[in-house]
Amino acid sequence: MKNETKWIRVTYAHNIPLREGRAVRIAESEIAIFNLGGRFLAVENRCPHREGPLAEGIVSGTTVVCPLHAWKFNLENGQGVSPASSAHCVRSFRTRVEDNVIWLELPANFFTESQALLGCMEQQAEGATEACSVARV
């Protein structure tokens, strides 16, 4: 897998209210961006459990709670927090803000292979965790 990435402009920072998330459609996928007060965190907008829209979840510290069945994910790295027993995670993306615009870092091949990139294969590839073996391919 190529490690090249691309930064793209997504939306104005003020479009995402404090401690809320909003979904942005990018190619075939949706990415959920959260405003944690001066900091914007982005994860794939799709809970690995039943595909719940994470952008609609309640933010708790740096985690988000899926609105469908309350699965919880760390927004900083996509790791599942609860239920603790199951191995699950979502893909996370780096962001930055310039002139009130949120930028998102995506793999260069995101637009061609986005379906294949759901889940957190990248993190698994980096040896981050065994837990992510459930990632969809």
Next chain:
Amino acid sequence: MEKLVVVGNGMAGIACVEQILRHAPKFNITIFGDETHVNYNRILLSSVLAGEKSIEEITLNGLNWYQQHDIALRLGVRITDVDAGAKTVTGDDGSVTGFDKLLLATGSLPVIPSIQDVMKDGVFVFRNLDDTRSLLERARPGLKAVVIGGGLLGLEAARGLQVQGCDVTVVHLMETLMERQLDVTGGSYLANKMNELGITVLLGLSTTAILGKGKVERVQFKGGGTIPADLVVIAAGIRPNIELGQKAGLDTKRGIVVNDYMETSNPDVFAVGECVQHNGICYGLVAPLLEQGKVLAATITGNKGPKYEGTVLASKLKIMGVDVFSAGEIGDKVDGSEVIRYEDPSLGIYKKLTLKASKLTGVILVGDTSDSHRYMEWLRSGTDLASMRRQLLFPDTGGDAGMDVAKISDNETVCGCMGVTKGVIVHAIHERGVNTLAQLKECTKASTGCGSCTELCQQLLKAVAPEFEEESRKVLCKCVPFAEDNLREIVRSQRLKSVQEVLDIYGNGQGCEVCKPALSYMLDMLWCGDHDEDRSARFINDRVHANIQKDGTFSVIPRIRGGVTSAAELRRIADVAEKYRVPLVKITGSQRIDLLGVKKSDLPKVWADLGMTSGQAYTKGVRMVKTCVGTDFCRFGTQDSTSAGIELERRLENLFTPHKLKMAVVGCPRNCAEATVKDIGLVGQEGSWQVVVGGAAGKKVRKADLLITVETTEQALDASGIFFQYYRENANYLERTYDFVERIGIEKVRKETVYAAEPQKQALRGRLHKSKARSRDAWLERNEPRTATQFVQIEMMDGVLV
């Protein structure tokens, strides 16, 4: 009957009178109190300042108690003189009252150190309810508060002011905080804790002057240094108030001198509480008051015999999160004694036990006071600890907090303040049907003093009571570790107006999906919209006013009051279903119509096209009133259930409730709209309505309880409204009426709603009306969304390809 005059309406005087009343009637009692409030729990004033308790909650004896016992109560009258020869007391209102026996319970006065300009505006003492009220009025976020005195009271006042938003500094004359209760090490652990809370502690500083033009601006210390101050609290200790004792010609030293029978030097004049000195000691705590009161009551009623032999001194700091307990000897330098210490600086835990001849003589606990009861019992009983040396600091129970309640013997004291033993508590549970902490308090008075035995009482209830109800103390969640009724009181008294504020001050600053919606509800219920409604703290359904479905689309259920619709409405619904390609249109179980599978971005347009209001089917709020046909068409109908149902729905719609609330109105006992399994149901019969509450036909099936039977429809609607508001104010979040009614008990619910005194009912109605007046149809947000992206799908700026 003899005339007994009691001077002092505080805890000591009243505790003693309560004991006197247990003996055969002997006195006509008159009580003078210079405060204008009935007897309250003075040690909980700091909890009032910190917003953890309301003034009503710390009241110990209400006016009805005085009435019940035929006690003449004279509030707001200060007794200024005693004539022991003529046997009269004189009040500052000019009244002269004769007595056969006089009981002085004048308590103590705050010590005011000699500080220049100490009476300047902005300087307070913290001793009684009026002081607390003044402080609460004055304290504002951002003010710089200086507390002079680092003892129990000073520290509690400091924390209270900090909770009010003040920037607080504690200035202490000595080098150690709470030096009368702690040693140097304990004091430094405590100082660290206070610093962690964000309270500045300055030690070894003598305050010399209050500076400022007209009002306090700075505080000056010996040596000339100053710090800024907008408000100053003096908490430099107390001294016995012996003025009347001296005027009565009694033997006085620091306090009014009493012997073991609680007699003074005059056989007709008695004294009790903080104003007395027994065996050289003046007590400033609660437990001795009660013990003294019992002895005095025996003596004064002619049953002389019991002796007062002094009390083991114990104190506990009442600051949430700062656990400090101290009892008995605290110094290291007692001959022949040995000291056992344990310290963990990272955890902030310090424990020190002082032993002499294998008996515990003193204990200091900072950071972990879970074993305080065990140590207190060892101190009181003088237990020989030789065989337990290895388990002194670390009990081998392996248990969680403290001790196994089964191991406590029946005559051990559980509540030191009120002198209640385990045996008394167990008896109350077995013989008097006590199941809850509230009942236990009412029945035995246990846990009504400083509250430090609350946990132990709970454990006892849990172990012994067959139907112990733990819910009442269950904390909301670990983000904000308070019970919901506490939180409601905190939010109300502290006038907290946003979820984040509550989380920042009383919680972990973050919150979660459990507490945030609960706090959102609480704020809405208390402030009826006059607050900062933080949508991020609400579930998605309440952000977009529709019910999220498994595929991320939403369901839309418009309000159809009483299930009565029209051809025009149905036509519009049909048009909407076609225009927005609604995948499923369904009649619900609640006599309404559900449009399922609507996209979030279509919601505002769907609502506008429907031209109907929100049915609140997505939220914890007023769902619907299901009705039967009633007298208009039905040949069995005895009441006009349809009109009544529509009116009931109109009166309560758009309001939020702790959990969803479903209602029904039926025109006859055939119950076609199933009113007896609804949260609120009206069942019509010939000439009357039955109002029933707490029914359920969901996860649980429960037949509703009868609240009241009334004659007119208006009375039925009124009773429903009163119950509705009572439920809103007292239920825990996500507690359905059927759980609520079972937890509270229908008898109590009736007593506090429809059978309450008129002013209480009026207050419930008033708060309901206020909330209702400020509520609105949530779907109006289609015209004025809360945020630009509330319903809008965000499009990527850079387009699809980059």
